Amino acid sequence: MLVSDLRKEFYDVIKGKRVLVVVHCDVDAICASKILQSLFRADHILYTVIPIQTRSDLVSAYEQHRDQMHHVLLINCGGCLDLVDVLSPPEDAIIYVADNHRPLDVCNIYSGDQVRVLSQLGEDEEVPAFEDVFREEESSGEDEGSDDEEGSKRRRFDEEALERRRARRQWHQQRHKIIFDYTQFSYFGSSTAVLMFDLAWKLSKDSNELLWWGIVGVTEGQVNERAESERSVLTTGTLQGHVSRLNHQAQDTHPLDSLRITFQKELKLALYRHWSLVESMRHSIYTSTTLKLWTLRGEKRLQELLAEMGLPLVQCRQLYSGMDVSLRQALHSLLEEKAEKYGLPDLLYPSFVAGRGFRGGMGAGDYVFAALALMESPHKDVTPTAASLEVADCLSVGREDVLERGIEASKRQLSAVYRQVQTFLDMNQVISAGPFLYATVLQGAPDAWFFSAPHCLTVLAQFTLRAHVSISRGRKSASLPLVLTTPDVRSEQPDFCLVCGIPPTSEDSRRNFFGKAFEQAAEKTGSRAQLEFFDTNIIRLSVEDRSKFFDALISLLS
Numbered sequence: 001m002l003v004s005d006l007r008k009e010f011y012d013v014i015k016g017k018r019v020l021v022v023v024h025c026d027v028d029a030i031c032a033s034k035i036l037q038s039l040f041r042a043d044h045i046l047y048t049v050i051p052i053q054t055r056s057d058l059v060s061a062y063e064q065h066r067d068q069m070h071h072v073l074l075i076n077c078g079g080c081l082d083l084v085d086v087l088s089p090p091e092d093a094i095i096y097v098a099d100n101h102r103p104l105d106v107c108n109i110y111s112g113d114q115v116r117v118l119s120q121l122g123e124d125e126e127v128p129a130f131e132d133v134f135r136e137e138e139s140s141g142e143d144e145g146s147d148d149e150e151g152s153k154r155r156r157f158d159e160e161a162l163e164r165r166r167a168r169r170q171w172h173q174q175r176h177k178i179i180f181d182y183t184q185f186s187y188f189g190s191s192t193a194v195l196m197f198d199l200a201w202k203l204s205k206d207s208n209e210l211l212w213w214g215i216v217g218v219t220e221g222q223v224n225e226r227a228e229s230e231r232s233v234l235t236t237g238t239l240q241g242h243v244s245r246l247n248h249q250a251q252d253t254h255p256l257d258s259l260r261i262t263f264q265k266e267l268k269l270a271l272y273r274h275w276s277l278v279e280s281m282r283h284s285i286y287t288s289t290t291l292k293l294w295t296l297r298g299e300k301r302l303q304e305l306l307a308e309m310g311l312p313l314v315q316c317r318q319l320y321s322g323m324d325v326s327l328r329q330a331l332h333s334l335l336e337e338k339a340e341k342y343g344l345p346d347l348l349y350p351s352f353v354a355g356r357g358f359r360g361g362m363g364a365g366d367y368v369f370a371a372l373a374l375m376e377s378p379h380k381d382v383t384p385t386a387a388s389l390e391v392a393d394c395l396s397v398g399r400e401d402v403l404e405r406g407i408e409a410s411k412r413q414l415s416a417v418y419r420q421v422q423t424f425l426d427m428n429q430v431i432s433a434g435p436f437l438y439a440t441v442l443q444g445a446p447d448a449w450f451f452s453a454p455h456c457l458t459v460l461a462q463f464t465l466r467a468h469v470s471i472s473r474g475r476k477s478a479s480l481p482l483v484l485t486t487p488d489v490r491s492e493q494p495d496f497c498l499v500c501g502i503p504p505t506s507e508d509s510r511r512n513f514f515g516k517a518f519e520q521a522a523e524k525t526g527s528r529a530q531l532e533f534f535d536t537n538i539i540r541l542s543v544e545d546r547s548k549f550f551d552a553l554i555s556l557l558s
Contacts (some may be wrong), residue, residue: 002109003096003116006199010096010118011039013071018046022077024534025384026052026455027371028100030391032336035072035200035210039426042205052077054532055086062087067167076100076192082107083115098149098196100189100221101534104183106133111172119189128178135208137170173434185511186536188226192456193217194235198210206258208246212364215239215352216259216371216395219364222349225462228510232543236350243352259356259397265332270414271369273362274407276315277323277331278302283414283433285459289466290343295420305342309334328416356397370394370406373413376453395491402503413456416447421463430468432480435557436501439464441486451486452498452539459473460484461502469505478506481514482551496530497546500538512537 003009019040025034033049041332042045044228048069058077063071070093074083079099084107089095097108098118102125107117110130192322197214200206218235221227227235240263269287272280281287281302291305292298306316311334315323332348339347353361371391382390394402420441424430430439441451441460450456465482472478481504488496502513515536522529527545541549 001111001113002118002121003118006118006195009116010060010201011199013094014073014096015043015045017071018048018069019048020062020065020072021049022058022072022074023051023388024076025375026076027220027368027375027391028191028193028217030388031213031220031395032191032196032370033391034213034395035193035196036075038210039200039203041203051385053384055081056532057488059086063090066093070094070098074099078103079108079117079119080186080534080536084111087177089114098192100192101125102187102189103185106182111136119178119192119195119258122189124228124463125189126182128182132178135177160453165167180355180516183515185518186222186515187509187511190231191218191221191227191235194239197242201541206242206246208261209461211239211242211246212352212354212397213395214259215364216243216367219351220368220372220394223353223365224458226510233350239352255425259354262353262355262361262555263350264324264353265348266353266363266365267332267335268349269345271366271407271410273320273366275312275320275411276318277306277320278313280320283418284410285466286347287344288418289463289470292467292470293426294418295471301342305338308388325505336429354397362403366407367395367403369410369414370403371409372455374402374406374538376413376450376456378409378412378449380447396434413450416450417456417460419465420445420447420451422466424464425467425471430464430478430482431485434554435480436553437465437468437477437480437482438550439482439484441484443487445487448487448489452488452490454498454500454535457477457484457486457498457500457538458502458535460486461500465502466505479504483514483550485541485546491540493540493542496528496540497543498538499541499549502537510552515518517556521549523558524556525549 021033021036023029034452035510037047037049048065052058052061058074061074066089070090072093073096076096076097079097080101080103082105083089083095083097094113095115096118097115104117104119106128108117109127115382120144191214193214194217197210200210217225218232218239222232243261243263255470268284269280270284277324282293287293291301293302303313306313312329315327320328336348339345352364354364355361371394374390374394375387377387390402393399393407424439430437441448451460461482461484464484469477483499485497485499488498499518501512501518503512518529518536518539521527522531524538525545525548527549528542528548530540531541531546
């Protein structure tokens with residue numbers, strides 16, 4: 001069932017209860033859980049937090065605690081599964097779902113009191129009507145006749161019974177089509193962190209720190225290009241109102257070390273405050289693929305851009321913090337002035353910056369990049385649970401040491417992605433398979449450890465596709481999606497690889513059809529595929545079955 005009043009139907013119900021909070025390993029989910037934990041501590045609500053990565057983790061986490069806790073909250077996980085079927089909860093258990101993955105399973109939406117969906121549905125989410133997907137099955141006795149003269153029971157095949165069977169068959173066929181149309185594309189809804197901040201605001205327990213977590217949560221969707229542009233603009237406007245409300249007092253009335261948030265235009269450059277301007281532009285997907293910075297011609301074009309802006313190359317090659325103060329202050333306006341000429345009209349976007357004490361401002365995007373890098377730590381001895389705890393520390397105000405560590409890890413991650421993209425293009429390893437483009441990270445590649453994690457693999461796929469389209473002479477490449485595979489070196493199963501699919505660059509919509517396509521291809525060929533991730537466009541696949549799997553995928557998408 002859908003929850004319309006978050007305060008009355010969710011928060012007031014769990015007061016005085018012990019709650020199991022299962023959190024997916026993504027930045028938005030961790031920000032949402034930190035907001036909730038702040039509320040729980042204020043109201044003395046007992047809770048247990050468990051970070052998870054896959055569907056198996058969700059089942060094992062619930063099995064471990066099902067007898068002790070009857071109130072369960074799933075954050076950014078489980079919404080797309082039939083939870084009653086997957087978890088088999090006892091009748092007195094209540095499962096709350098706050099998930100930004102779409103489409104939500106219709107069984108959760110139309111469930112009784114046992115599954116309660118907290119996420120708000122958008123106007124573009126065409127959920128099937130109840131009567132189109134659910135009906136009471138007629139008992140078999142209605143199609144059976146009475147005893148004949150010999151006392152034997154015979155089935156009556158009269159016109160009425162045949163008509164009922166025909167209608168039932170047509171209804172099931174129509175239901176199958178409706179469910180397929182509803183679930184064929186995967187995409188993302190509104191930020192869960194913003195949803196939880198809205199709850200804190202309605203409870204009059206909001207603060208700058210909670211607002212910042214909501215901002216970082218929604219910024220993840222912008223950085224990873226998950227959120228629809230219209231929804232992002234509306235959400236940013238709402239958050240801007242909260243920023244004005246909570247930061248309206250004069251600066252001298254705040255304690256020196258208090259958190260201050262400001263709304264301003266931000267550059268679509270990765271970690272430029274912590275890198276040199278040249279390196280940041282080279283490792284950012286938008287500027288690198290537009291200017292083709294991996295080529296000699298692209299490098300000259302970058303130098304031409306910097307020269308037109310009046311920025312000395314020496315200044316642009318040193319750390320941003322070491323640049324001349326006047327150049328730093330004018331950087332946004334200079335880039336905005338020349339962006340259109342160099343094909344970079346979307347170089348600036350509305351965002352937020354946090355400052356504390358005498359420290360320089362830190363953009364919400366900086367927190368996102370740092371948190372994502374810590375989430376997929378390159379160190380083999382770091383467990384997913386330990387990584388999630390480190391991300392939670394990174395997002396806490398006052399833990400600049402962890403944040404700096406995450407920023408340095410993100411630089412290494414982005415550098416690995418750039419090197420691999422350059423390898424793909426230099427070796428012509430992006431191949432057309434007909435209905436889609438295909439590329440693979442070779443076994444034994446030096447940076448394979450980075451790419452055997454969902455987020456970094458997705459970034460590599462996005463960078464590779466845009467770079468290939470930017471240098472391709474054929475117009476068709478812009479309308480082709482990309483499927484990328486990499487050895488799953490992080491897994492204990494060496495004979496498996498990760499497969500990631502992303503939509504074509506010509507698509508304005510963020511909807512991805514590969515989740516359903518992967519599922520059908522695996523089922524059709526009997527491939528050993530593990531559909532474990534909540535981001536359904538990423539799967540684990542047996543290396544032995546890869547050939548027949550891709551043959552089936554080509555057949556499906558042709």
